[in-house]
Amino acid sequence: MTVTFPQKGLPWLLLLPQLLVTAIFFLWPAGQALEQAFYQEDAFGLSREFVGFENFVYLFTDPLYYQSILTTLVFSFSVAIAGMSIALLLAVMADRVIRGKLTYQTLLIWPYAVAPALAGVLWWILFDPSMGPIALWLESAGVDWNHYLNGNQAMILVIIASTWKQISYNFLFFLAGLQAVPRSLIEAASIDGASPFKRFWTIVFPLLSPTTFFLLVVNLVYAFFETFGVIDATTKGGPGQSTNTLVYKVFEDGFIGLDLGGSAAQSVVLMGIVGLMTVIQFRFIERKVQYS
């Protein structure tokens, strides 16, 4: 239990700025956005009709919505697992080398700084069926690459672009986690005759599990929301509905389709999902704090 100061008025003063900003720029607009979920209104806001739960009913009977949920899950888990596996491999390698560790780290961490939209654009061009180097190379290898038409390929593209950015973040955490593994344990195992491969899977990997779990949650949240820019700058949810994730669908229906009621209903559902994920993450971090 933390020791605290006795003042009663001071904390309110300290909290005031954040509470004010939160109230004006979050609670008020968010409340309005949520209220819109119960109305059908025209784009210009000139007339609105209270429809109760109708928007929600429409949402849950729309097969496209379920498809979007599936798309989001596939996308998020792919990004998380791909990003983490590659980062883990690189971290293990970096942990092994004595020389150049800092250089490698520097050279691997900078994609974190790139805007998701820009990452999307760069990979989009690399894979462009008419002029991208990678697409042309694939064609010469017999693969017919056309992400304008093939939904699976479009999905692969956005997964690659989103993963590319996350590798740095995961790499940092894995590297730190690896360096926290006590050397004595590994030495003892090697004296016992275990190969590096065996040592990794039986000792190191289990010890990394808190980090792994933490990163899984962070990556999932990242894939859920922050990849909006990637999709908006490239596939815009298409072709078909193949890359229309939940967040993008909210934006597309509300902003482009001007269906404010439907979009707001989706926001409500999304809030619920995120709330759940955040609570899980929060609980987990609390437990982590008790570890040390």
Next chain:
Amino acid sequence: MSKRKLSTLFLGVSLASTGFAATEIEWWHAMGGANGEKVNDIAAVFNESQDAYDVKPVYKGNYTETMTSAIAAFRAKQQPAIVQVFEVGTASMMAAKGAIYPVHQLMSDSDQPFDESTYLSAVTGYYTSNEGKMLSMPFNSSTPVLYYNKNLFKKAGITQVPKTWQEVESAAKKLQMSDVSCGFTTAWQSWVQLENFSSRHNVPFASLDNGFGGLKTELSFNGPLQVAHIKKMGEWQKNGVFSYSGRTNDGAAKFYSQECAMFTESSAGYAGIKRSAKFDFGVAELPYWAGKVKEPFNTIIGGASLWVLQGHSKEEYKGVASFLSFLSRADVQADWHQFSGYLPITHAAYDLTKNQGYYEANIGTETGVIQMTTGTPTANTKGLRLGNFVQIRGAIDEALESVLSGDVDAQTALDTAVKRGNTLLRKFERTND
């Protein structure tokens, strides 16, 4: 006061009033690239020609972004006076009676001379009410045409420019024999291959005169002719006659790189093609199916028009009216038409361009205009007026893509799109009644 003193006083006052800041008029548009610079030039010329008003063009992104920003701005009472909205948003704008200021009314309220008959009816028909009154002013209208690579045609031994889809197919097959992998590609597939296709063959796209008749309209583009065409496109995607390149105009790259020898695209793509195509190219009319229609009908327009939004001062509206008159001047229109490839909107501009010998000097630039003004428009060829059309186009694009990728057959795909589209139309009807 003596006469002299009075006139000096008047002179002084009038001079002083020109020292006042000019009334600023914001114009939100979606013209990027070279067209955007031209827009700025046009505004600059207007601003310099008089002191009372200052038109400020603001580039807001693509058509969708511009329209949505304008609507968000309206809700926050920060809307511009003029906004460029694409043809697909017409129904939404028309339904927003409390938000828009119809152009014909604006002109008459501001005492600006305005004669609707001077405008090309094929262009303005899209934007006029059922009583024949102009609601928005066409600014950049285009229509789809067929661009073809003359060099590749010569190499493949094609001497006749294809007029029908049958001829396009046989030309593509000849091209494939001379090592050209793709016959044609298209831009804006829904607009070209379904909406304009329906108009060209005089088949309905939606009931109630394609939506002009009222909000109870229902989609009907899953008729036998359209289904047959989309089915053919699916086959062509497989055998290389056609190559899909996205929903908008990314197909241009394939045309420039000479991967595809033909390109069905907006007439407004002319300027870009002229700049980037390093080969001889020609412009032909949009093909039709021989035997399905005696003579092809006119195509419908794409592009955008200028809408005036409510909520500004009378003084500002006077300026807007003055600017709209300026834009309709024959010389301004002719210049814009020749620079951008968009169609001229007045008879005078069309005549002026003809008299300047422009069409002779630039073969192919008149094709769009001729194609649009051919014959007499019918209920199926005046255009479309469908609410939520942005989303409906999305549904259509998805249906077409599912056929092109071989996943779904044409009839089922179009039926699905019609069903989804009708739900959207009913939603629109509900919120705007």
Next chain:
Amino acid sequence: MIENRPGLTFASHATLLLGIALVALPVWMALVASTHPASAFGVGHIPLWFGDAGVETWKTVLFEKAGNGIETPVFFMMLNSLIMALGITFGKIAISLLSAYAIVFFRFRFRNLCFWIIFMTLMLPVEVRIVPTYEVIANLGLLNSYTGLTLPLIASATATFLFRQCFLSIPGELVEAARIDGAGPFRFFFDILLPLSRTNIAALFVILFIYGWNQYLWPLLITTDDAYYTLVMSIKRMLSVTDGDIVWNQIMATTLLAMLPPVAVVIGMQKLFVKGLVDSEK
């Protein structure tokens, strides 16, 4: 080093180098693309080695105009992005420090309620509540202003949350000792808490700077005056040109310029960033 396995060491370096090459590939392509004239992109493949239009492209983009309807040179837009990013960074760190301090080190009624209210802001990303937020900003008259660009983006709880975690892990004995020494809340804050949180503040500086710099949906909506255009948003604008050509070489050059400052920040503050990021999760 546990044992000496040169084969494995070689493999490690090789893997790392491959990783770096793959990671750098898009940027390499962008760099090369920015040195070719725009017409090089229509012809069928993107060149993989440098061209000679580099200086001209970069000069135009930096000092004249970014192209595609955007009249301001990239230089000014970088300035706007910088102001926005720094505004968000400093603003957020300041109010979060204060809030986290209040929540952790004081006992008062509704303490938990306040925490949860602030915490809730994590649950709705800005894309989802954007239209009503726009109306609020417009009603306050803050369109086309630096204040309007930064304020709404300060309203989310990531920093508060991180600081709370950091503060919770400060041993209670330290606070006890300070109080025994007669330190009041202010002295404790400035003399003890802040120095202890240095690495976390540094890490957050990097994270928030990048977040602020890379924003594009919000600036797109609230700026009509190109004096306030930010960089990343303009790039997105340049890509969605209707009926026109896309000037790839300029876009690539602008993209690289857009990446430069955040990357510089990450690499420059790397040590503190890594430490602060990783340690705060322990």
